[in-house]
Amino acid sequence: AQSVAQPEDQVNVAEGNPLTVKCTYSVSGNPYLFWYVQYPNRGLQFLLKYITGDNLVKGSYGFEAEFNKSQTSFHLKKPSALVSDSALYFCAVRDRSSGGGNKLTFGTGTQLKVEL
Amino acid sequence: DVKVTQSSRYLVKRTGEKVFLECVQDMDHENMFWYRQDPGLGLRLIYFSYDVKMKEKGDIPEGYSVSREKKERFSLILESASTNQTSMYLCASSTPGLGFLEQYFGPGTRLTVT
Incomplete structure (x- = not known):
């Protein structure tokens, strides 16, 4: 089974400051990891991914984003936040050893x- | 650019009605997905399809069915809408592969069942 946790419902940061949005995952094998962003009244947009x-x-x-295998984390970062970065961010995982279909868990x- | 379109942005239906949500993608993607998005629960996979006429249940298929008669179109059907199906519904598509290919999402349909 694969799962992902985002421990913070909301993150507040001042413009110009660095930001971090946290994500930890659980897979039985090795992960593919993704970040998506959703602006108000829009669908999800792909931001970045870790493959290998x-x-x-x-x-x-x-x-x-930094992949940390020992801590099973994939935190999203930006050195200097902008007001326009305000949005809903989703982390997603897929276990490489799982079956086909490109099924993600968000x-x-x-x-x-x-x-x- | 990949484009995924959904037939309605907002939809209001009555309890017991049969509801059709349509999704069309223009990139010849084999894989298509239906999710529902609820506050505090994130995105949950309802059904996905990896080819025409092929479908697999996701994590929450109860109360839903799907249809994929053409490669570009994937329909979600609520056989008898209930108030607990009030939600944002997102469609996505992707090419098949080794699992590291991103999914492309439509703008979503906000369904209210009264």
């Missing part, structure tokens, strides 16, 4: 609020 290799993954809009989401 370098533990630091860079994605859209200046976001990056976390419950973290609302990021960036204030002036």
